[in-house]
Structure formats: C-alpha cells, structure tokens
Amino acid sequence: MKEIFVERNGSVLRIAIKKNNKLKECFIEEDSKEPFPGEIYKGIVKNIIPGIKCAFIDIGHRENCYMYIDRKFKNTHLKKGDELLVEVVKEAIGKKGPKVTNAVAIPGRYCVLNTLDNNISFSQKIKDERVKDYIKQGIKKPEDAGLMIRTNASKVTLEMINEEVDFLNTTYKDIKRKGTYSLKPGLLYRAGGILGKILRDKLDEVTTxxxxxxxxxxxxxxxxxxxxxxxxxxxxxxxxxxxxFQFYGIEGEILKLRNNKVQLNCGGYIIIEKTEAMYTIDVNSGKNIKGESMRKTAFITNIQAAEEIANQIRLRNLSGIILVDFIDMQDEEDKENVFLKLKEGFEEDKVKTVIYPFTELNLVQIARRRVGKAINEYMEEACHCCNGKGNRLKLSYINLLIRNEVKKVKENNNIKNIYIEVNDGYKKHITEDIISFIKEIDSLDISVYLKFTQGEEYYKVEPLLFSNQLENLKMYKIYG
Structure with a gap:
C-alpha cells in the first residue's frame, strides 16, 4: 500500500511518499524562480570553450547555463549567437549555473517524446517481445521525433498511448512555435514541476x-x-x-533526516557523512551481540544496513559518489547476499543508480545520478557562528515550523497574543525585516512577542493568556 502526501505552504511544496506506513521518499520544491529540471527554454549560445567541450547558454536567467558539446548530442556545429531549445537537467549548485541539454524530451505517463532522435525505444522493464511488436505496429509516431515507451504503456490500450503521443507532439510543436517567434531567451514550457513528475513516475497500481x-x-x-x-x-x-505533514506525523520523520546516525533493528547503526567529493556511509555493529560468532554478527548487521542504506539514500535524495564501508566479511556468499540486498533496495528507484561489487577492503561504491537537491540542502544552511563548519536549520524552515505551531495554537483557542522564542543565531535576519517574518509565520492578525535565546532549541511557541504575562513580556513585543 502506497500513500502520497502533497503539502503546499506558500512558496514551498513538499511531497512525501509512504509505503506500508513507512516514509520512503520526500521531495521539496521552492518557488525560487530558479530554472528547474524539466523546464524548456529558448537559449542563445553566449560562449563556447573547446578545451572543456562546453557551451554557455543564456536562457534569460541572471546567470548563464552550461551544456556539454558532444557528437551524441548532435551539437558540435554550434557557434556563438546560435538560438536553440534547451532543457534544464540540473539545478544550479553554489556558483555553478544550471546544466542544460539540447536533447529536449517531453515526458508523459506512457511514453516520452525525444527530439534528438527519430527512433522507438522501450523501457527495460518491458520484456515481452509481443507487447513491443504490438506497440511498434500500431503507434502513430511523429515524423520529426522519437519515442521512448514507458513501463506503464504495457498496462493500457494502444488507443490511449496514441492519444498521449498526439498530445505530446502538439505540445512540442507549440514549444517550437513559441521559440521561433519569441525575440528573447526565456521559459517556454514547464513540465508540471515536482508534482507533475511524482504523478508520472511514482503513481502506480499499488497507490491507494x-x-x-x-x-x-x-x-x-x-x-x-x-x-x-x-x-x-x-x-x-x-x-x-x-x-x-504535522497531522500525519510526517514532519517529525523529516526532521530526523538531519541526524547522521541511523539505528538498525539488530542494535547496529550506520553513520552518513558528506565530504566535498562524496558521501560516505560507515556500518557499525554497535550493540549487536546476538550473533553466535563474529561472522554471524557482521552478516546480520551488514544485511540490515544494506536495506537501510538504500532506504536512506532514496529518502534523503543523496547523489553522486556514495562510498559504503561495511563490516569486514570473508565469506564470499555473505558478501553476495549483502550486495543483492543493497541492489534490491533500488529496484523501484527511477533515478539511475549503479552499484559496484565489493572491493578487497569490503567497500561498495554507488553512483547515483543527481536529480534535484538532497533534502538537507533545502532544510539547512551554513552556521556562521562556527565559521561554516557546521549546519543549522534554515530560517525559512524554522518559519514553516513556527507557522505550524501558531496554527495549532489558533485552532485550540481564541488567541490574540503569541510568545515566540528563537535561537539568537537568527536574530540579524529576522530583525532586518520584521514584517516579512510576521507574514511567513501567518501572524498578521495577532500580536507577536519575540525573544532571542541561547541554547540548542531552535524555537518555541506559546499562547499568552493573562494580562500579567503581557505586562512581563512587553519589552519583547515586535508586532500588533
């Protein structure tokens, strides 16, 4: 049984997916006006650097995007000033602009229209050759585009597939028309954002x-x-x-993702760390002393760790190079079973993931394609108090949590005064624009008393019910 939870709060959209009542995946999208993967733009080539086989494309954003030059993309003929359609494939990271490609693809539920080739290909999960032949013979493929037939196509009629093909082709023609007649680079098409992607990729027959x-x-x-x-x-x-998210207990589960230590049922645990180049995951036996031997203890811990590692990677949306240090195992059969358990955890993952076999040091390397940011990147920011050596919750996320608490207080009482405590690390940003803070926490209709405190707690929200409370805290009143 799978359930999908879609929560929109102002400019933030969060989607959580539970399977058998266990949180499996979480996605966050901020309406930051930044180029988002899947969006299609009209671009103009601003510069080409042959040494790194890269072109820089102006899409009407404040910074240029980059695009790889390669024969397989049929873009080696490009020159400065050329106009072209590009699709965003990666968001901007730090000072690095978004990555785009001229291999524009328009996704549907049953197929994907590819503009770079003119072929028909099939999802690897469609293995029945009779189904492939049936679709090939009856599909109405556009003359100037190719199609990739998705797994869901094997579950519906050919008529429904052709209806979608016609819709995608019409969409593509409209995009080309807009690109031809627009005078400036800019956005031409949105693919429904993260919600559209979730509906296309995650909604299936087990979703209830x-x-x-x-x-x-x-x-x-x-x-x-x-x-x-x-x-x-x-x-x-x-x-x-x-x-x-609060009503269904998801908020607390998301906040737990900030912890780098994850406990296993056997008493062991895993530690997830991020370095400049990769993620590292260390497996420890911890309190697992149930095994009859060292071999048994190591195997039980590693097999549970393999399952949890796959779960945490998908849940946190970790990508790039991920290095897993399992507890040493000498038996090749044990290694194979742990390896298979790890692979099993990614079978339903739509993100391309490659898992390499155990090395001689009992290390496993995972390469996972980057699709969007890791969850922590939406929630955390560098802590300036320790010169960027640690992380804290983002102020925008703190505001979201405070807003939830304020709504809870308003629901239960006819409250006109709210007392809030916030860690003083956020003082500068809040006091620079008090009204924006009040709007963010949805408190324009009440009086707000705000105190900045030291300590580990990030925030606290309480109603003020009595006149003596208001008198004692009047120096903290910031609004109302």
Whole structure:
C-alpha cells in the first residue's frame, strides 16, 4: 500500500511518499524562480570553450547555463549567437549555473517524446517481445521525433498511448512555435514541476490514497488521475487546521533526516557523512551481540544496513559518489547476499543508480545520478557562528515550523497574543525585516512577542493568556 502526501505552504511544496506506513521518499520544491529540471527554454549560445567541450547558454536567467558539446548530442556545429531549445537537467549548485541539454524530451505517463532522435525505444522493464511488436505496429509516431515507451504503456490500450503521443507532439510543436517567434531567451514550457513528475513516475497500481492541502493541487491531481486509466486511487483534500505533514506525523520523520546516525533493528547503526567529493556511509555493529560468532554478527548487521542504506539514500535524495564501508566479511556468499540486498533496495528507484561489487577492503561504491537537491540542502544552511563548519536549520524552515505551531495554537483557542522564542543565531535576519517574518509565520492578525535565546532549541511557541504575562513580556513585543 502506497500513500502520497502533497503539502503546499506558500512558496514551498513538499511531497512525501509512504509505503506500508513507512516514509520512503520526500521531495521539496521552492518557488525560487530558479530554472528547474524539466523546464524548456529558448537559449542563445553566449560562449563556447573547446578545451572543456562546453557551451554557455543564456536562457534569460541572471546567470548563464552550461551544456556539454558532444557528437551524441548532435551539437558540435554550434557557434556563438546560435538560438536553440534547451532543457534544464540540473539545478544550479553554489556558483555553478544550471546544466542544460539540447536533447529536449517531453515526458508523459506512457511514453516520452525525444527530439534528438527519430527512433522507438522501450523501457527495460518491458520484456515481452509481443507487447513491443504490438506497440511498434500500431503507434502513430511523429515524423520529426522519437519515442521512448514507458513501463506503464504495457498496462493500457494502444488507443490511449496514441492519444498521449498526439498530445505530446502538439505540445512540442507549440514549444517550437513559441521559440521561433519569441525575440528573447526565456521559459517556454514547464513540465508540471515536482508534482507533475511524482504523478508520472511514482503513481502506480499499488497507490491507494493521495492527500493534498490546496484546491489548486486537488484539481491538478484530480484531472491527472481521471485520465490515467491504469490507476485506481482515492484523492482527499486536507481541511484540518493543523498542517498536513504535522497531522500525519510526517514532519517529525523529516526532521530526523538531519541526524547522521541511523539505528538498525539488530542494535547496529550506520553513520552518513558528506565530504566535498562524496558521501560516505560507515556500518557499525554497535550493540549487536546476538550473533553466535563474529561472522554471524557482521552478516546480520551488514544485511540490515544494506536495506537501510538504500532506504536512506532514496529518502534523503543523496547523489553522486556514495562510498559504503561495511563490516569486514570473508565469506564470499555473505558478501553476495549483502550486495543483492543493497541492489534490491533500488529496484523501484527511477533515478539511475549503479552499484559496484565489493572491493578487497569490503567497500561498495554507488553512483547515483543527481536529480534535484538532497533534502538537507533545502532544510539547512551554513552556521556562521562556527565559521561554516557546521549546519543549522534554515530560517525559512524554522518559519514553516513556527507557522505550524501558531496554527495549532489558533485552532485550540481564541488567541490574540503569541510568545515566540528563537535561537539568537537568527536574530540579524529576522530583525532586518520584521514584517516579512510576521507574514511567513501567518501572524498578521495577532500580536507577536519575540525573544532571542541561547541554547540548542531552535524555537518555541506559546499562547499568552493573562494580562500579567503581557505586562512581563512587553519589552519583547515586535508586532500588533
């Protein structure tokens, strides 16, 4: 049983996926006006650097994007000043601009329209040759584009596939028309953002419920599932005062992802660390003393760790190079079983992941394609108090949590005064724009008393009910 939770709070959209009541994946999207993967732009080549086989493309954003020059992309003929359609494949990272490609693809539920080739290809999960032949013979492929047939296509009629192909082709022609007649570089097409991607990639026959908290998302999801004949899912709009993630206990589970230590049922644990070049995951036996021998203890810990590592990588959206240091095992069969358990954890993962066999040092290397940011990048920022050596929760995330607490207080009482404590590390940013802070925590209709404190707690929210409280705390009043 799979459930999808879609919570929109202001400019932040968060989507959580639970399977058998266990949090499996979490996605966050901020409306930051930054180029987002899947978006298609009209671009102009501003510069080409042959030494690194890279072109820099102006898409109307404040910084240029970069694009690799390669024969397989059929873009080696490009020169400065050329206009072209590009698709964003990676968000900006630090000072590095977004990555784009001229291999523009328009995704649907049953197929993907590819503009770089003119072929028909199939998902590796479609293995029945009769199904492939049936689709090849009956599909109405556009003359100037190729198609990649997705796994879901094997579950619906050929008529439905052709309807989607026609829709994707119409969309592509519209994008080309806009690109031809627009005078400046800029955005031409959005693929529905992270919500559209989740509906296309994660909604399947085992999905039983989708919860949303906004009318806009309700209508979008309703329209999608009405046309997706291969699913039967119950859609519910959340109308409680308490936010969706708090109501279903997801907020606490997300905050746990800030911990680098994850306990295993056997008593062992894993440690997840980020370095400049990669992620490292260390497996420790901890309190696991149940095994009859060292070999048994190591195997039990490693097999549980393998399952949890796959879960944590997907849940935290870790990418790039991931190095796993398992407890030493000498038996080749034990190694093979642990390796297979690790691979099993990525079978339903849509992100391309390659797992390399054990090295002589009992290390396993994982390479996972980057799709969006890791969850911590949305939640944390460098802590200036320790010169960037540590991380703290982002102020925007603190504001979201405070807003949830304020709504909870308002729900239970007719409260007109709220007392808030926030770690003084956030003082400078809050006091620079008090009104924006008040808006962020949805408190324009009440009086707010704010005190900055030292200590490990990031925030606290309490109602003020009595006149003596208001008198004692009047020096902290910042609004109302």
């Amino acid at each position: 419920k989708i919860y949303v908290n906004s009318e806009e998302d309700y209508e979008e999801v309703k329209n999608y599932i009405t046309n997706a004949k291969d699913v039967n899912v119950f859609l519910q709009i959340h109308r409680e005062e308490l936010d969706l």
